[in-house]
Amino acid sequence: MKLQVTGSDLINRIKNKWWFFVLLIAAVLIIFVPLPQAQAAAVDRHLRIEASMYQFTPGVIKVNRGDKITLDLVSMDVVHGLSVDGYDFELIADPGQTQTAAFIAEKTGVFRFRCSVACGNLHPFMIGKLQVGPNLMFIRAMLLGLLAMAAAFWSLRKPFPNLKEVNH
Amino acid sequence: MKKEVLARFLVVFFVTLVILIFVLGWQKNRSQHTGTILIHARMPENGGWSVTSITGETNQPINLRLTSDDVVHGFAVGKSDQPTVELIPGEFVETTLLFDEPGTYTYYCTRWCGPNHWRMRGTIDVQGEEAAVTNPPPLYLQLGIDIDAPHEADVIPSEPVLLQKGAAFAEDLPAYVFEQEIYLTNSPANVWSRLRAEPDLSALSDEDVWNVVGWVWQENTSPAAIKTGESLYAENCAACHGETGEGDGVMVRDLPKPEAEAHDMDDPHSESTTAGLTRPHDLTDPDHLLGASPALLSGKIIRGGMGTGMPYWGPIFTSQQIDALVSYLYTFAW
Structure with a gap:
């Protein structure tokens, strides 16, 4: 040694x-x-999201950067909301009253969207995923x-x- | 020894003080809420309103303290202009009701809180000196209309109805078409047949007679009424009848479609082929809608049922609101 x-x-x-x-x-x-990254041309997307206790259908949205996303939020049972983390975007829909709003996905990455109105005991777990561009982290x-x-x-x-x- | 007495005295003093603080606080809290009724709102599957009957007197304020235990609910009193109270889970709201006429009032949930949302109702019994106002029975009862009977239209327009085109023939029309009585008690198909039989109007094409009928129906309402009807429909009806009136609302998606004339009221052995509830009829189907008179439609709204899970709106909507809803329903036809 x-x-x-x-x-x-x-x-x-x-x-x-x-x-x-x-x-x-x-x-x-x-x-x-x-x-x-292959930058796809920005397109207008019209998406319909059905919110029920306690899930969003579809729960995963994949878009390209710069896309204009028009969301229809349809509530299936009680009052639900949809707010996207990282974006200033919120929708609240009653059953029978579809709410529509649009935003432009200018931030790339993976963002959660959540129910923003207390809708029952499992409300905190009502989460979906918005993926803008490729999932670079992955x-x-x-x-x-x-x-x-x-x-x-x-x-x-x-x-x-x-x-x-x-x-x- | 003196010190020991002092110590004992201090212990007793502080223990009494602690107990007094709690007792006084409890009393103060209780006196603040005396005369206030605490109501918890829960989904109908979990019990609905925690209080379902309230008694009161005319011109005596009724204080309510409301909260929601699960989802967003709303509190409103039917046939009154008390403002709607929004009930957010975990938050308490206080409201005061004041009635100047005796009678039985219905309070109900205003936000969809599940498929049985409409079962969330309670009554307020208001006693008073003056006699309760008795309203005349609704038109469908006065006329003895069977609102469960099928009411298919004999004739339907073959082309889209143009209301403005109908206005051009206003001067040629017989006087009775402008009577409100005729509008209320006849279906569009009836009025069409009656106008078609008029010798004065034989020059008009079938489509033009339909345009006239559509225009007459429009003349019996107002844009404001249709607007009221539209918002009432969106809040209360669209979850089952569908936002476009096709009877495919989110609450009835899993139910079977209604079968035409599956149920015969006069035959005691007749049963609906589908067990349980069905979807509501398609309001955009002219066969179905143009065979219904305003009296019939308002009867259906007042009583509900018809083999579906439709609630009764009689104690909730005022007659003006029901007329507005009926006039909005006809806009699905044109």
Whole structure:
């Protein structure tokens, strides 16, 4: 066992860990580099959402950035509302009185929309999802996962540099 | 020893003080709400109004404290101009009712709170010196109209009815078409047949006679009444009858469609082929609507039923509101 770390040793260690830096840089790239996105032309979308206790149908809406979204909120049983997180948008509909309003999806990402009127005991769980553009978080997470798997295989293929050092 | 007495005295004093604070607070709280009736609103499946009958006297204010236990409800008194109170879960609202005429009033929920929403009703019995005002029985009872009988129209227009075109023939029409009595007691199809038989109008085409009938119906109402009817329909009727009147509202989606003449009132063995409730009839179907007189339609609104789950609106709507609703219903036909 060596008690003192000499200069050549340090260089050796760094040399043996080059793959670690590659991994780090790849991870940073995956997290921060803007992915090339195919920007679809903005269109007008007319969507009908049925609200019943305690769900929205459909519960997931996927649109492209810049789309003008016209929502019809149809309540099926009691008074329900729909408010989108991150957007200044709210609708409240009574049964038999469909409410319509429009907004432009200019923010990309995944947003929750919730019932905004207390509609019973499970009201807090009445949530839907609005996805504007591709789900970048999901893509990045998948790539990071793949990177982690690749790194695991790489480390298995080569013995650990630290172990080699201890052995000689 | 003196110190011990002092300590004992202090303990007794503070214990008494604590008890007094609670007792006084409770009394103060109670005196604030004496004479106030606390009503909890729940979905009809969970009990509806917690208080379903209230008694009062004329010109004596009735204080109510209202809250909702589950969803958004509303509180209103039928056939009165008391303002509607919105009941938000978790919030208390106070309101005061004042009646100047004795009688039995119905209070009801104004916001759809489930398929049985209309069952959320209660009564207020108002006693008073003066005799209760007796209204004449509704027209359908005076005329003895069977509002359960099928009322298919003998004739229906083959083309869309143009109300403005009918106005052009106003001068040629016999005087009776402008009588309100004729409008109230006849279906559009009846009036059409009667006009068709007039020798003076033989020059008019069948479509033009329909235009005249549509125009006469429009003359018997006003744009303001139709507007009132439209908002009443949206709030109270559209959840079952559908926003476009097609009988496909959100509350009746799972029910079977009504079968024409499935039920015969005169035959005791006749049963509706579909067990239980059916959807309401399609109001946009001219066969069905143009065979109904305003008296018949208002009778249906007042009494409800007809083999469907339709509630009775007699104690809720004033006769003006019912007339407005009827005149709005005919706009589905033209």
